[in-house]
Amino acid sequence: MKISFIQPSRNNLKYLKWSYDSIRKNQGNHEVEICIADDFSNDGTWEWCQEMLEKDPNFKAIRNEGPTRVGHTILYDRLINEVATKEIGIIFHADMYLCPGALDSIESYIKPKTIVSLTRIEPPLHPEGPEKILMNFGIEPEDFPEESFLGWFTEKRRQVKGKITRIVFAPWAFYISDFQEIGGHDKLFAPQSKEDSDIFNRFLLNGVDFVQTWEGMVYHMTCRGSRYNPNLTTVGKESVEWLEQNERSSRNFIRKWGHFVKHDAFMLPIVPPKYNVGIVIHKANLELIRTLEPWCDKLYIEDEMQVLFAYYYDQENKNTQYDLNKRIFDLTYIQPDTDILVEIHKDTFNQQDFFIIQQLSEILQSQGEKGIFEIGNLTVKIDQLNQFQNNLIKL
DSSP states (O other): OEEEEEEEESSOHHHHHHHHHHHHHHOTTSEEEEEEEEESOSSSHHHHHHHHHHHOTTEEEEEEOOSSOOOHHHHHHHIIIIIOOSSEEEEOOTTEEEOTTHHHHHHHHOBTTEEEEEEEEEOTTSOOOTTEEEOOOOSSGGGOOHHHHHHHHHHHHHHTTTOEEOOOOSSEEEEHHHHHHTTSSOGGGOSSSSHHHHHHHHHHHTTOEEEEEEEEEEEEOOSTTTTTOTTTSSTTSOOHHHHHHHHHHHHHHHHHHSSOOOBOTTOOBOOOOOOOEEEEEETOOHHHHHHHGGGSSEEEEOGGGHHHHHHHHHHHGGGOSSOGGGTEEETTSOOTTOOEEEEEETTTOOHHHHHHHHTHHHHHHHHOSOEEEEETTEEEEESOOOOOGGGGSOO
């Protein structure tokens, strides 16, 4: 198998070296091209890349010269579209150790319109889940007990021989033609966060199947690239940068899909219908505008409340590519393309009503017909139940 590893990196050189060594040790008889993107690092990453370009003919690298980061949402696609030369790619994080036999397992299942994920072995930094194996072999390369890990891994791999589940999660291998068919990652989520959930939704809607092989594994130190990178934050704490960007991306994901990220227990995407929804707020305040704007296609408020929108626009416009001027209107002029209208009143709107808004796609799907109905303190008017999720597949 010929495969290109896709690895953006920012200020995590020691992890990148550790990951690189694991790939070269355990690639087997496969032809492996390692493609690195240095995102304006200042820890010697680019200098190391230049050394590797001289030493390794199957090593390729590009650099964002700054003065600010662009993020892996952009750099994944640059590496795939401009650098990689193999027909199969794999999204691989710098804090991942490739286990022996992993590429053999990918080769067993990879084909067009199928994405193959490797099983992650992780220290118990996040909650247990059925899609991964929790086992602590350290969170820093210098503490990784490779010999004892490989002994444990050999027995574990024997126990899960032939096991597969339906899942998609990094590291994931794919045909580059399938990636390019839908236009790659959406820049809406740059520099990072929720870009993977978005593209997985789009793959699913475009007829791509997902396979997780349990014989193919990686050891994943978990979030050392950004979220818990010790070069960017206090050890053991999420970086402020990551938290702020995650909030921005979460709100943009809701604007795009009409709901928050949904998946089953094995992380397989669930994509409810996307409807054209308008929300009317009677006696709006700034808090309600900020809370509800992402959850609809158009928000309607009284004309005298437009000063609140101006204030909200100044706060939020920098956080999204959506034109907020085309999302908030005077409630006396309901736009003709608003298929579904939800009316709320500031004085009665409560947390349970907000929960209903968050589940509105599924509620509308189950309702299944035009008409007016009351739910909680909300009045919902359905003129049309047109679905638009397939319009989101290709960029």
